[in-house]
Every structure is written in C-alpha cells, then in structure tokens.
Amino acid sequence: MEFLSWNIDEGVAIVTIQRPPANALSQGIIQEVDQMLDALENDSSVRVIVLHGEGRFFSAGADIKEFTEVTSGAEFSKLASSGQRVFERLETFPKPVIAAIHGAALGGGLELAMGCHLRYVAEDAKLGLPELTLGLIPGFAGTQRLPRYVGMAKAAEMLFTSEPINGIEAVEWGLANKAFPVDELLPKTVEVAKKIALKSPITLKAAIDMLQYSKHASYYDGVKAESESFGTVFESQDAQEGIQAFIEKRQPTFTGK
Structure with a gap:
C-alpha cells in the first residue's frame, strides 16, 4: 500500500497512516483503509487494530485539492457516500478498532477517528470539524456521529464555530476515552489493545x-x-x-x- 503500513504484535495490528506532512485524508487513503480491513479481517493472528498517524498529525483533514477536481454536486455526494461506507465498516468491524490521536484530527480525520470503536488522545491534540469555514459541511457522517458522542449542543458549537477542542476536553465531552501526554499515547493505547486482544x-x-x-x-x-x-x-x-x-x-x- 502507498499510504498505510502495519505490524502485528501480540494480536494487535498497529496501522500507520503515512502521507506527510499532514496525513491529509485523500480518497487513496480511504480506499486503503477499506483494503486494510479486508486483509486484517481475514487474519486470525489479529484481534485488535490500532490506527495512528505518522509524523505530527493523526490526520489534519480531507485533501482539499481533490475537491477542485469535482465538477458537480452529484459527484461530490458520491464521494461522501464512498467515505461513509468505509467509516461505517470501521464502526461495525468485528474486531475492535482504536484510534490513537495526536497532533490534529480535523474534518475527515476526526470523522475517521469517530468511526473507530475507541479513541485515545494526546492531551494537546486538536479535534474538530472546521468544514463550515470552507462553505461546506462534514460529509463522512460527522454531523451524525458527533452529537451521539458529545450531545446536540456541544456538537452544534463545534460545527458552527469550527473551533477545535483539545484532548482533555475531548475526554470531558465524551468524544475520547482517555488522554495521555503525547509521548505516552501510542504505548498506552497499544497496552490497552493487548489487554483487549486476550478476550475471545x-x-x-x-x-x-x-x-x-x-x-x-x-x-x-x-x-x-x-x-x-x-x-x-x-x-x-x-x-x-x-x-x-x-x-x-x-x-x-x-x-x-
């Protein structure tokens, strides 16, 4: 794969998004997430998946340059539907999927993380849906998942203001499970994943x-x-x-x- 790689340790597949500098969520990454799920669903040595980003970010959002290649609203809707399908597959995947979020998870990056079963965050991570600043709305089910995690009022605030929250706030609001110092994030997340991997x-x-x-x-x-x-x-x-x-x-x- 071009954008994803993984290694397996004690039943845990640690999957890394690799698209520097911001791990922008291109259609290529979304397709490879789908392909990764195909591979790991059929791998009996994998019981839990941890998803994280290489470099400074989990994923700083969608690849806006790709939007300039879209010529119609119908095509844009089709693009959204394809991402929704993959993220719904994440949410219903038969093996637990955990997002380890550092740096930023914005726009499509946060929507990807919200499709995972659990979210662990760095204390200084930034999580948000800034699409309204572009004259758009979230398209990968962000408007539907976010209020289910944080409630209608806080979801409306995040959407309308486009201002991100930090990792500690994400835990307080119910969007993330736990927050750690950034250098402890991945080891602590993998530690939890290995405990889960011992289950049937x-x-x-x-x-x-x-x-x-x-x-x-x-x-x-x-x-x-x-x-x-x-x-x-x-x-x-x-x-x-x-x-x-x-x-x-x-x-x-x-x-x-």
Missing part, C-alpha cells in the same frame, strides 16, 4: 454487534437481541474455557471457537 474473538464480535444494534433498535428489541446473543455465545468453546478458567483460578486461553 467471539465475544468481542458479539459485543460490537450489540453496541451497533443499539443505534437503531428500541430498548426492548435490543434487550431481546442481547439475550439471544448471550445464548449463542454460551455455546462456544471459548465460553466454556472462560468459565472453567475462572473456576480453576487461571487465565483463559481463547481460540475463537
């Missing part, structure tokens, strides 16, 4: 499915779906291993079966 792939997928189900189902439909998933998971070898390991006071060894 079956239960991780089931948990992701249930979290996604809650986006569109009623509470009672979700509760019913959870009970059905609970029974399905119980029949797995991993569930029996987990229960037996607890009784025997040892660490379980999950195989994904």
Whole structure:
C-alpha cells in the first residue's frame, strides 16, 4: 500500500497512516483503509487494530485539492457516500478498532477517528470539524456521529464555530476515552489493545454487534437481541474455557471457537 503500513504484535495490528506532512485524508487513503480491513479481517493472528498517524498529525483533514477536481454536486455526494461506507465498516468491524490521536484530527480525520470503536488522545491534540469555514459541511457522517458522542449542543458549537477542542476536553465531552501526554499515547493505547486482544474473538464480535444494534433498535428489541446473543455465545468453546478458567483460578486461553 502507498499510504498505510502495519505490524502485528501480540494480536494487535498497529496501522500507520503515512502521507506527510499532514496525513491529509485523500480518497487513496480511504480506499486503503477499506483494503486494510479486508486483509486484517481475514487474519486470525489479529484481534485488535490500532490506527495512528505518522509524523505530527493523526490526520489534519480531507485533501482539499481533490475537491477542485469535482465538477458537480452529484459527484461530490458520491464521494461522501464512498467515505461513509468505509467509516461505517470501521464502526461495525468485528474486531475492535482504536484510534490513537495526536497532533490534529480535523474534518475527515476526526470523522475517521469517530468511526473507530475507541479513541485515545494526546492531551494537546486538536479535534474538530472546521468544514463550515470552507462553505461546506462534514460529509463522512460527522454531523451524525458527533452529537451521539458529545450531545446536540456541544456538537452544534463545534460545527458552527469550527473551533477545535483539545484532548482533555475531548475526554470531558465524551468524544475520547482517555488522554495521555503525547509521548505516552501510542504505548498506552497499544497496552490497552493487548489487554483487549486476550478476550475471545467471539465475544468481542458479539459485543460490537450489540453496541451497533443499539443505534437503531428500541430498548426492548435490543434487550431481546442481547439475550439471544448471550445464548449463542454460551455455546462456544471459548465460553466454556472462560468459565472453567475462572473456576480453576487461571487465565483463559481463547481460540475463537
């Protein structure tokens, strides 16, 4: 790949965006994110993905130069839909995906991060959706995901003012999980990822499915779906291993079966 690379360590694929100087979110990067998910979904050695940016930024936003090549509103809508599809795939991916955000995650960069299941940030990171300063609005589901994380009022403030928030504010507002000093960000994120990687792939997928189900189902439909998933998971070898390991006071060894 031209813009993404990764290495695998103890079940964690550490994926790096490499498009200096700002890791601007081009269509090429979005396509490679899709291809990366293809590869890692089928790799049984990978249980968790950590996504981060090389250099000074996670991703400072969309590649604005690409916008000048678009000739119609219909084409622009198609471009937005293609990005939405990939980011929705991230959010529903059967293995946890964690964004480690340093420098800046702006515009499409923040929309990419919001598609991940978890977000860890550097304390001085900048997160925002500045599209209104260009006479545009976010196009990769930013207007839909942001209020689900921070609430309607704060989402409106971030959109209308175009002013970013820092990493500490992102945690306080519910947009990020934890904030770390920048030099600790990636090691701490990978540490969390390795803990998650010890869990059963079956239960991780089931948990992701249930979290996604809650986006569109009623509470009672979700509760019913959870009970059905609970029974399905119980029949797995991993569930029996987990229960037996607890009784025997040892660490379980999950195989994904």
